[in-house]
Amino acid sequence: xxxxxxxxxxxxxxxxxxxxxxxxxxxxxxxxxxxxxxxxxxxxxxxxxxxxxxxxxxxxxxxxxxxxxxxxxxxxxxxxxxxxxxxxxxxxxxxxxxxxxxxxxxxxxxxxxxxxxxxxxxxxxxxxxxxxxxxxxxxxxxxxxxxxxxxxxxxxxxxxxxxxxxxxxxxxxxxxxxxxxxx
Numbered sequence: 001x002x003x004x005x006x007x008x009x010x011x012x013x014x015x016x017x018x019x020x021x022x023x024x025x026x027x028x029x030x031x032x033x034x035x036x037x038x039x040x041x042x043x044x045x046x047x048x049x050x051x052x053x054x055x056x057x058x059x060x061x062x063x064x065x066x067x068x069x070x071x072x073x074x075x076x077x078x079x080x081x082x083x084x085x086x087x088x089x090x091x092x093x094x095x096x097x098x099x100x101x102x103x104x105x106x107x108x109x110x111x112x113x114x115x116x117x118x119x120x121x122x123x124x125x126x127x128x129x130x131x132x133x134x135x136x137x138x139x140x141x142x143x144x145x146x147x148x149x150x151x152x153x154x155x156x157x158x159x160x161x162x163x164x165x166x167x168x169x170x171x172x173x174x175x176x177x178x179x180x181x182x183x
Contacts, residue, residue, distance in 0.1 A: 119155025
């Protein structure tokens with residue numbers, strides 16, 4: 001199964017989904033990616049139909065992306081992707097209930113429903129949790145919570161919470177629950 005779309009940088013994206021690592025998720029995804037590159041005009045017409053001419057005019061074909069989603073990949077899959085000069089991402093999924101999927105990235109973990117709701121960075125002396133909560137709705141506390149709108153950082157989220165000990169974690173739990181249920 002596959003989907004096509006445009007990412008936040010206006011680049012075309014192919015999503016290829018498989019249930020197990022034994023299926024040829026990468027090969028099939030590359031086939032669809034090549035098909036897309038051979039049918040740019042058809043893709044542009046679809047974008048015009050679904051998103052309008054303004055979006056279609058901004059399509060960036062310089063770095064189309066293939067995102068392969070499966071519950072696991074072999075070490076050979078990972079090695080092959082690393083050898084290719086293509087924008088290919090391997091995303092493992094695990095089901096944690098009916099509506100939550102985690103995603104481990106290079107620099108942080110992301111927990112999402114439809115979109116990321118938490119991004120977590122783990123350091124020796126603290127854990128930084130960025131969450132999709134409006135900082136204006138929280139009493140900010142120096143050294144614990146911070147408004148990160150307009151500040152460059154990894155991941156998603158406007159509210160940053162620094163957890164250094166068990167007490168900080170207990171204090172953060174209501175914010176974590178709010179972000180989860182408001183997402």
